[in-house]
Amino acid sequence: MQPSPTNHYATLGLHRRCTLEQIRAAYRILAKQHHPDLNPGSPAAVLRTQEINAAYEVLGDADRRADHDRELDAQAPAGRASTRGSKVERNIAQEVLLRLEEFLRGITLEVQVNDPGNPSGPETYPLVIPPETAPGTRFRVPRAAPFEGGCVIVKTCVRPDFRFKVRGSDLRCDLKIKPERAAQGGTEMVRGLSGALLRVEIPRGIKSGTCVSLPGEGLPKPRGGRGDLLVRVTYRPPVRITRVSGR
Numbered sequence: 456m457q458p459s460p461t462n463h464y465a466t467l468g469l470h471r472r473c474t475l476e477q478i479r480a481a482y483r484i485l486a487k488q489h490h491p492d493l494n495p496g497s498p499a500a501v502l503r504t505q506e507i508n509a510a511y512e513v514l515g516d517a518d519r520r521a522d523h524d525r526e527l528d529a530q531a532p533a534g535r536a537s538t539r540g541s542k543v544e545r546n547i548a549q550e551v552l553l554r555l556e557e558f559l560r561g562i563t564l565e566v567q568v569n570d571p572g573n574p575s576g577p578e579t580y581p582l583v584i585p586p587e588t589a590p591g592t593r594f595r596v597p598r599a600a601p602f603e604g605g606c607v608i609v610k611t612c613v614r615p616d617f618r619f620k621v622r623g624s625d626l627r628c629d630l631k632i633k634p635e636r637a638a639q640g641g642t643e644m645v646r647g648l649s650g651a652l653l654r655v656e657i658p659r660g661i662k663s664g665t666c667v668s669l670p671g672e673g674l675p676k677p678r679g680g681r682g683d684l685l686v687r688v689t690y691r692p693p694v695r696i697t698r699v700s701g702r
Contacts, residue, residue, distance in 0.1 A: 545605020
């Protein structure tokens, strides 16, 4: 009987449906974590680095990855029985706080699981948050052996921000203007989520506390597009107090 092929996906802590970007991210994280220079005198770190390099050489090449998939498929009936069990017990739910701009541009995170039931020690997995991700999006990070079939369910949440208040996919900020601008109307500028300056048209005679909407300048929506940036215009009306003569 031929030995089962090494599962290079499990070596990198990835699912077979992972993208090339996720493969590269996993390799960078694990290669840095287990590099012999950071683990001097550790034969295990040398062996782990060799395994990580071998996995990346195969999965990073489209043709070699396809051959590897066929090898795994050939062993599927034997391997499937060992992964049966309660997936609920293997799943872990966790929230992660992201800065507002990270929902726009995306970010690569490192998910670490310190499970006492894993004889191999701590698990490390990459999590790629793609650009234009909506707050509240959940990502399933598959766990490697011996917890194959389970995953870490990561929910993206908004980290509190001093510049903007979040309402769903909409953002709100304050813009303080002079009473003269409120009376005459005109143009003011605010800095948007991406850092660019945005033009705010102030209507003549605007009331303090009125919101001016900038469409498409908010956070990503779950079904595509972006919410609005609501600019709350405030000012302090001038107050003059005079003495009434004779009283």
